Amino acid sequence: MFSNSKRELKIKPVDPEVLTANIGTLLDLYGVEKGLDHYRSSQELTFDEFRYYLQHEVFSSLPKTLNLPVAREYEKKISEVCWFVCKKNLLTREKPIFSDDSVFKLFRIFCLLADLVQDADDSSHYIVVLQPSEAGIIAEQLVHCLGLRWDAADWEALGSSIGHFKWAAFLAVLEAKYCCDQQLHSEALLEAVAEIYDVFIEDIIKKGYLFKRGYLLPTMREYWCVLQPCALTYYKSSSQKEQCGRIAIDEYCSVEASVGDGKIQRFQLVTPERTFEFGTQDHKSRLQWLSALRQAAAVSGGADGYQRRARAGRRGAGARSEQEVREARARLQLEVRARLAAEAQAQELAELAQQDNKKLEELKNAQAELERLLQEETQAKRDEEIVRALQARVLAEEWERREELERLQEEQNKMLEEERLKRKQFEMLQAEKEAQYREAERRLKELEQEKQKLDAELKAAQNKISQTEHNAHALHVQLRDLNPVLRNGERARRAISFVPTTKSSSDTLIDLRALRH
Structure with a gap:
């Protein structure tokens, strides 16, 4: 490149x-x-x-x-x-x-x-x-x-x-x-x-579908699993788009075969953190996954990828003599034949195991039926206890609500009593205000009458004053006509001009008499 x-x-x-x-x-x-x-x-x-x-x-x-x-x-x-x-x-x-x-x-x-x-x-x-x-x-x-x-x-x-x-x-x-x-x-x-x-490139040792036991729910669900030297990743489907989990694999991990139930061949992956249980549909697939997981744990160490280390190993092997290579190939062929024989034997053992599993399955079915009945009875007792607990809790809640209603009723009665007292005080205050209003209205009527009376007296006084002024004017005319008293009349006229108009008629007569004398 x-x-x-x-x-x-x-x-x-x-x-x-x-x-x-x-x-x-x-x-x-x-x-x-x-x-x-x-x-x-x-x-x-x-x-x-x-x-x-x-x-x-x-x-x-x-x-x-x-x-x-x-x-x-x-x-x-x-x-x-x-x-x-x-x-x-x-x-x-x-x-x-x-x-x-x-x-x-x-x-x-x-x-x-x-x-x-x-x-x-x-x-x-x-x-x-x-x-x-x-x-x-x-x-x-x-x-x-x-x-x-x-x-x-x-x-x-x-x-x-x-x-x-x-x-x-x-x-x-x-x-x-x-x-x-x-x-x-x-x-x-x-x-x-x-x-x-x-x-x-991705160092994928093996991939395929596996059954995995859940952590919370003890059921076996099928996942698409991808095994690499450093981890076992499982997805919802073979498209590998939705990852469901990842299990780290190192040299401290181990795998062990466990007893199956006839339908699923189980095995366990033991890690330092916890133990995971997997299963396959046949015995051959379980053997392949066991071998692949052991290989992944064995080659998990190192910073380089598995294929790089394998390539380095092949380079070292290539430096050996040609005779050693032939011997290695011969041993490899023997191992392949031994593996094929072992797989054939394993297949036979699997068939025998299937026959035994059929017998065990009948016993397990009976046991499962008994366990189911026992679980139903246990569940019924639990349900009865739950119902009793619910009834007790409902009664307790009902008593609490009743006490709360009584307390609210007492508070309501107290508030009604206070409202009744306030209303009574308000009615008394309103009656007092109405009495004061009636008294003020009566007093206003009296004042109105007094005003009318004073207005009449004022009008009469004004009429008297007008009459007095008219009489004074006539008298003045008579006095001016008197010759002997012309000077005195002139003097009297001057005095009259300075007299206030607001004087009463009696006062005016007194002044005129004084002038005559």
Whole structure:
């Protein structure tokens, strides 16, 4: 993927700056591609310089310690970025059979098992090659997933003739030799590639349906289970969209077979936290799951994935002599035969166990019937106790409500008495106010009468004054006519002009008499 060799891969080299920029964007690092110039020792950037820059400048931003799921997620994202940059060249072929997504998954498997070696012609260039034995493992898995027959001798002859497999040759062999059958449906190819992808990349040891006993409700429910070296994850269905739980698996876990009831073959997964009970529909599936769980517990340790460690183990095994390899293959064949014999014997034992289970089933049915009757009787007693407890509680609540009603009634009577007293006081106050109102009305009538009387007296006085003024004017005329007393009359007229009009008639007569004298 990082190679600069044009002759070996027969594709255009990937631009290091473009690839570095995309990886930096994935890690939230922007502008990291500008630092490549400082690591360039000549006009062209070598692969060693590019790899050193990625490890010490780009990937150094990641935490130093990553657990396996997080590291696997980072690896997946970086692989997707690299595939996005170079997929146009890697997908180029004459008669494609696999889909682009399947090619990407095969490419990830190829990169996992392949080796990075120097080019024999140019030591500054590197090529990615896959050993024939590793390529044979992938091809064998694919053939088995497609339901075909694997020919090991044919593959050994093909591997010896080709030698190291490059990516283009590896993909061409898979498509032209094992997937060119027109009877193979495209869905079958997708499922086969996805299955070997799960085995090599996701480290999935086994997956399938299992019965699991609930923690609160002791019933066996069926889940889709996926077993990895570090965990057993179970989902609602095989689509793996709704995860129901995850059980961590380590070297301290163990599995034990338990007695089944004839329909479900049970076994237990013992972890440091608790014990989980599972079941399968047949004895063979239980043996397979027991073997897979023991294998997962055995290989659960380590920071690298199971397939990486298996690949390292195969590399170490490849360093042995050819004789040791033959002996190992012979032992493997013997183990396979022994396993087949053991499975046949286990099948026979399973048939015998089924016959015994039928007899046990009748006894268990009778026992279950007795237990059911006992449970019904126990439940009836519990229901009776519950009813009595409910009746006692209802009576207690009824007494409390009655006391509450009595208390409320007393408070209501008290409030009514207070309201009655307040009403009586209000009526007395109202009567007093009415008496005061009647007294004020009587007094107002008296005042009105007095006012009318005074008005009449005032009117009479005003009439008297008018009469007096008229008489005074007539007298003045008479006095002015008297000659002897002209001066005195003149003096009297002046005096009269200064007399106030408000004087009574009697006072006016007295003044006139005084003037005459």
